[in-house]
Amino acid sequence: MTDFAGIQRGELAALADDLGALDPRQWRSPTLCADWDVEEVVAHLGSATRFTQWRWIRSMVGARFDPDVHNRRRLEEFRGATPQQTLERFRQVGPIVLPVKSSPFGLSEVIVHAEDIRRPLGLRHAPDAAGLLAVARFLAGRDFAVKSRTVVKDLALRATDADFRAGTGPEVNGPLSSLVMAMAGRPAVLADLGGDGVPELSRRLGR
Structure with a gap:
């Protein structure tokens, strides 16, 4: 069985390393993810790693099942006072475990959002092939x-x-x-x- 959680950890660490080389202007750069800048995508991805099934359900109920409201609230909750603080929080995250640890969904979130950030910045990364x-x-x-x-x-x-x-x-x-x-x-x-x-x-x- 593929160790999706382990692959996630490697991809999250690689992204954190790339983020560590960004200057303040680059943290405000646009991404491929809607209207979010780099820090917002990082905070969104970081917030997703904190969810259990029940916490996600409570958040969605509180947002009246509006995913945009849910996502904005949770990314602002994760986001630090500065991009550097956001990055330090991001360096501590574990894998996304929803819907279950054995699902590739969490890895899909990590790979896609990492590319949302890297591609506009001209950063190259080869994700784990498997x-x-x-x-x-x-x-x-x-x-x-x-x-x-x-x-x-x-x-x-x-x-x-x-x-x-x-x-x-x-x-x-x-x-x-x-x-x-x-x-x-x-x-x-x-x-x-x-x-x-x-x-x-x-x-x-x-x-």
Whole structure:
């Protein structure tokens, strides 16, 4: 069985190392995650590591099941007075355990949000290969937190750098990390992808 928690720890530590090299201006840089800057994505990811199932449910009930309200409240709770304090808190986090420790969902959150930060900053990182492959299969197979399966319905995905294929229909091909980011709803990676299914995927992602 794949040790998703262990892989998460490695990916979280690698991200923390990259964050440690940022200057104050870069902490305010935009990311691929909606309108959040780098510190907000870090705080959001850090807050996700604190959830138990019951704490998540209580937070969602308190937010009247509005995920935007829930996410904003929890990231502000995690965020420090300065980016450096936020980073110090982030260095202490453990893996995301929802919905269960054996699920690749937590790893998908870590990999996607790390790329949300790194790509606009021009930072390169190769995620754990087995972990990335498991995340790709997870996102292609179900809608959970994001509508990843819906986004690629009736499209054939093929990684050009890994043993990954999923779905049938017009093909979308490219690096596995870019396919993962596309399934997570990030249109910025469309330039990395090829195949006759890209126009339809682009339409679905709002481009």
